[in-house]
Amino acid sequence: MAALIAPSMLAADFLHLEDAVQTVNAYADLFHLDIMDGHFVPNISFGFPVVESIAQAAMRPLDIHLMIRHPQTYIERFCNIPGAGMLSFHLDATREDPEPILGIIGNAGVKAGIAINPDIPVEKLFPYLDLCDFVLIMSVYAGFGGQSFMEETYGRVARTKEEITRRGLATRIEVDGGVSPKNARQLIECGVDILVAGSAVFKAQNPAEVIAAMRGE
């Protein structure tokens, strides 16, 4: 079993962003980009110009993780960025029905996902599993890089995987927050398909080695 690895650019050196992209270009499966608005989460990250610049250098699809209120307002614009491959928004970031939002993402040719923070029961995702290409189960509270992995994530992933399997769906599971070679194997065993890792990759001496170790090769 192997997982896709999505380095989170939030942990990159923003003064040398192109170097950071090049560091992982040959090893990453996806580029995870965290968009924070200062409302849905108490932090602000980066926006369109930065995403578009990363897109120019990235050789792999962009995995855009929206941590913004009213995500529907910006979804089309993000989907239209060349290289956008996956886009997720948080279930509780909008009062609107997620179904049409997932439809807009899918119609743009981008894989659609719903994200949830650790305090939201994974069962809340279940009604949407057949509409999502993937679900993003946060293993820290969204908002900041460099936090500690929450151990309850294993059980949350396993319950979600069980439901996906029971219903014969192809929905993929992504985990984000505090992911490193220490927990990657167990996450993959529980059913994770995509591992997001920021600090573990970009603060490492040898990011390529860390990516290979997490992939389960």
Ligand code: DX5
């Ligand atoms: C947190 C972000 C994560 C973060 C992961 O809100 O969604 O993607 O960048 O960073 P690490 O791997 O350092 O926890």
Ligand code: ZN
């Ligand atoms: Zn993220």
